[in-house]
Amino acid sequence: MTDPLRVLILDDDFRVGQLHQGIVDDHPGFTVSQTARSLAEARDSIRASRPDLLLADVFLPDGDGIALVRESGIDAILISAADDAPTVRRALRSGAVGYLVKPFERRALSGLLDRYSRYRNLLAGDRVMRQEDVDRALAILYGAGEPVSLSRSATEQLVLAALGDGEASxxxxxxxxxxxxxxxxxxxxxxxxxxxxEVRLRYGATGRPEHRYAARS
Structure with a gap:
């Protein structure tokens, strides 16, 4: 089992920070490592223990969250009441992987975390990336589904490669x-x-079988 992705939450409103923390902690594969209410606190947290993902407000008492994203080089989701196009463009230029406009439904952040996890998993390691790999990673991150450039045969080859010599659901x-x-x-x-x-059945404690797949030799 891989370690959960560590998230730093930056918001000057304590109640809003708690709300975001609850969503992150409830999402499998993520954990809130620290919270901060100012840029100074966030910078200290980043220096002490570099997180995997930053959830940051844009306008803070001591500066600009977008500037922090740009200087830190950490994947970030910016969350702000700012809904003007220049701010959004500036956020994306800084390297943000997502932007949510307040207020938003809980599922909006949860869905973005899910897509980010899959996107990060696709880009893990040091392997060579083909164009269809890059297309798929970006399509997943931005919720576009599988890209048109990925053919059925290419996907099947990826599925077979993922199976390897073992079995999986x-x-x-x-x-x-x-x-x-x-x-x-x-x-x-x-x-x-x-x-x-080949398809194999595995019976669990509930008695309902799970379909497991394995490549034929």
Whole structure:
């Protein structure tokens, strides 16, 4: 099991910071490492323990959250009441991977965290990235689904590579490849129909079988 992604939350409003912390802590794969109410506190936290992701307001008592994102080089989601195009453009130029306008529904941040996790998983390691890998990572991050440039055969090859010599569920394959569980299930079913992979059943404590897939030798 991989360690959860550590998140630093920066917001000068204590109640808003707590709200964001609750959403992050409830999301699998993430944990709030620290909270800050000013740029000075955030910079101290970054120096002490560099987080994986920064959730930051734009306008703070001692400066600008966008400038912090640019100088820190840390992946960031900016959360602000500022809804003007110049601020959004400036945020994206700084390197922010997302921008949420206050107020927003809880699922908006939760969904963005989910896409970010899959995007980061796709870009993990030092492997060479093909264009379809880059396209898919960006499509996932921005909620566009699978890019048109990714063919069915290319996706199936990625699914087979993710299976390797072991066995896995559709959800596990989706996480490894960076696609949805439903999409992984569809490709695995097609591979099983052509006898490229075999389907095994694993019975858990509830008695409901889980479909496991393995590449045929």
């Amino acid at each position: 559709a959800a596990e394959i989706g996480e490894r490849v960076g696609i949805s569980r439903a999409t992984a299930q569809r490709h695995l079913a097609a591979l099983a129909a052509r006898t490229v992979v």
